[in-house]
Amino acid sequence: MVFGAIVVIVVAALGLRLFQLQIAMGGHYTELAQQQSVDSLAVPVSRGLIYDRKGRQLVENVPVFVVNVRPADLPFDTRDAVVARLAHLLKMAPADLYGAIDAHADSRFDLVKVATDVPTATAQIIAEEHLQLPGVYVDVEARRHYIYGELLGHILGWTGSISGPDYLSLKSDGYVLDDTIGKTGVEATFEKQLRGTYGVQQVQRDATGRVVRVLSTLTEPQPGDSLQLTIDVNVQRTAQQALQWAMNVVGLLRGVFIVMNPQTGEILAMVSLPNYNDNDFSGGISTKEYKQLLNAKARPLLNFAINEQFPPGSTYKLVTGAGALQDNKLQPNERLHTAAYISIGAYKYWDWNKAGFGNITIFDGFAHSSDTFFYQVAGRLGIDRLAYWAHQWGFGQLTGVDLPGEVSGTIPTNAWKEQTLGQPIYPGEVYQAGIGQGYDEVTPMQLIDAYNALANGGTLLRPQIVRRVLAPDGSVVQDFKPQVVRQLPISQSNLSVMRVAARNVLVSRHTYNFVDEPIVVAGKSGTAEFGLRDSQGRLPFHSWFVGFTPKDPWKHATDPNGWNAVKRTDAQLSFLAFAFDSNTTGNAATEIVKYFIQLYYHLHVDLRERYLLVQNNFYGN
């Protein structure tokens, strides 16, 4: 019977414990059970690489040491000591380290990245001291290294930690809390292709948030695609060399040089100086350094080829001239009288040479860049017709180049001025608009793209920075064909007139000895006033040169001046130089292009005119 009693006692005791768990404390355990959840976890993949048009690798993924902390594994009683030691090793302030650890509060079991790009020696010490540093983990992550540094700074851009708002909006696309994302350049615009697809695993978390086990793989990880740019690193280097030379001689704050293929819209080089090094960012930049770059006077973080707009000056006379020809407001052989100035009421609108050029056709008007000639032509067109033609050439709208932060420029119309300033356009402002001054503002990219259309026979193309998207195995995922924005409604003969006029800019020696180069160049220089007058009433100015060479660029005895060469529409190289606030005797941009031509074609002549690069605020051409 004793045994019988034991049976009763055991069964009763177990029943009591069952009562305690299920009835007395049931609510508590129900709550715990509900906190357990099935969750998905990201499996990162390697980011796609970037190559230039000749297959040169421009970026690599470099393994770097990072230090992660799992807050839940930090023992409460030794937390301060661990943080102090880790802060010392990482050369951080303990308060900053605490801030980093507490910044992400999703789950105390999630790893928090507190330091990246940790030196190998430091990583080794932390790994060796793991017993003294519970909850601290050294891991290896891939970091972007931009092989060419500053040379491609604006084009490639950089990747950095995803921001809070970005994370919230991209969470559904598989981004994770401490993810990296392309911030600028093609790293940003081609983020989707470069990133690939992170794998997604379905995992189980228990009530404490810890991953218990992997249930299934929802998405197979897919490494990112690679990009082949239209950029040729050698051309880029040549362009930078030419631009940097003039900027050093003159002491310029900013400059832009773009090289394109007018037949395809491909950008072969795009330099905006000063530039910056993407590697400074991919390794995580300090707030102080970032602010320095952000607030530097020259604003090196901006790509002035597309992120800023400037008055185009005389380069814009292409729009005025071609529009008037097409609208039959001007005949190719029609001579207009160009005096020193044109008066409207009390106002005088001066030609740049303060004298005029006599009776001249558009060939000479464009070549000598006669302002009074184009005042008259602009007057014949009127502001709205002028704006119409500007829009046809792609001004006042985004070019659509695959880079972030492009601005659209400003092309004034009556409606625009009524809207923004509450006034109509005055007749004098029509004159200003006709020579690329006043309210006219364009980006260097818009300007070279318009001259591309002139060179290729009237096809406005979307500028392209990426040539191909390549799968990890090297196969072509996407091949970017030339994208036509529109066919200009301008006759081939009128376009030919403007090309010959552009060649005459050089032949007439308006650009001095540039015509002596053995290469046939057609183009237009420009000087664009901006800002405020100095004590002597002079305005600072930018200088421009934009032009192209025929497919066979060399001069031939049969066509010594290249007239026939520029009548063709086979040009395969166009270029633009922009010298910000140059104020030089001559046109600094023209000297830059001249030097570029010499370098690009390996010419043995050096026709650079250094005396033209003296700053004296001479209102030139």
Next chain:
Amino acid sequence: MGVLRLHPARVAAFTPKAVNNVWAVFDAQLAVYALALTVIGLLMAFTNSGDTPLALGSLFTRGLLWLALGIIAFTVAAAVDYHWLRTFSWAVYGLNMAILLGTLAIGSGIGGVSRWVSIFGLQFQFSEVAKILMAVVLANWIVSRQARMNTFWTVIGAGVIAAPPLVLVLIQPDLGTSLCIGAIVLGAPFVSGASLRWIITAVVSVLVLLPTIWTHVLKDYQKQRLLSFLDPAADPQGSGYQLLQAQIAVGSGGALGKGLTQGTTGQQYLPVQATDFVFATLGEELGFLGGCVVLLLFGLLIWRVLVIGWRSRDPFGLAFAGGIAAMLLFQLLVNVGMVLGVMPITGIPLPFVTYGGASLVSVALGLGILESIAMRQGRPGT
């Protein structure tokens, strides 16, 4: 208690006619309680069979097969006069040693242990049968000690007889089954009226030896399991993790449970929800009500086992019933106690409810022998 009589068995004493007659006094209670528990076990196999419980090879369908084998084992054991077991007692002991040695030689298991023997694709854990065979051998030993029940040697002898198979089970290693055999070794003499003083003395001496066993006999994972009971937080994803999850599962079941197959904790977070921790799933899905039914059925069954022993005029019947009752009670206490967080994690199955063919067939065999005992007390000699 019944009058103690000694009947040396003779082969000629039993005729087919006698066999036919005994079914008239079939102990229905024993069979009904056991069957009810087995049905609950099948329900658990059903709920743990995943999405296709009716597919061939699922826990549920295999459970049905084992149930059939169990009924056969029970019926055959009940039909055979248990006196034969006494006649062939030493042969049974030899068989016991043989299967345990065989298991060690060809058995396989998870994580470097050899507990399982595969027969026609079905995993069979022979140490489960060893428990029943041990109960037979021990009961026979106690019968032979009838005149000197109160002596020290009755207890020591039981220990000595049990030691070789116990060691073989321990080195498999299977701590749980070893402990079960220990329970039988204690239970059989205790119920039979052996000296309590000597039983206690024996237990105390074993406890004194424990430190030596701890350092030299127990494997690391076994120590780990026992330790995690003392401090569940020390190993959150190991044994302690299971313990916490088991309590979450049971606790979230509430009074009436979440319903069959509706449990989430047991199904998803418990790594061994169909075997050792099946009571957690049961508690979560069938609630306090279901848990109480299981405990009550176990109480009634064990009580019935004891009643059969007490009614037995044969000291073998009492001793065997004592061994089986002790085994069932021990397994109930340790398994359910473990799930409820009041006993260490030892890997002892809950008879009938835990999925496992060997356990079910062995228990059916033991109960069949008990049934045979129950049916053969009214007409001695016929």
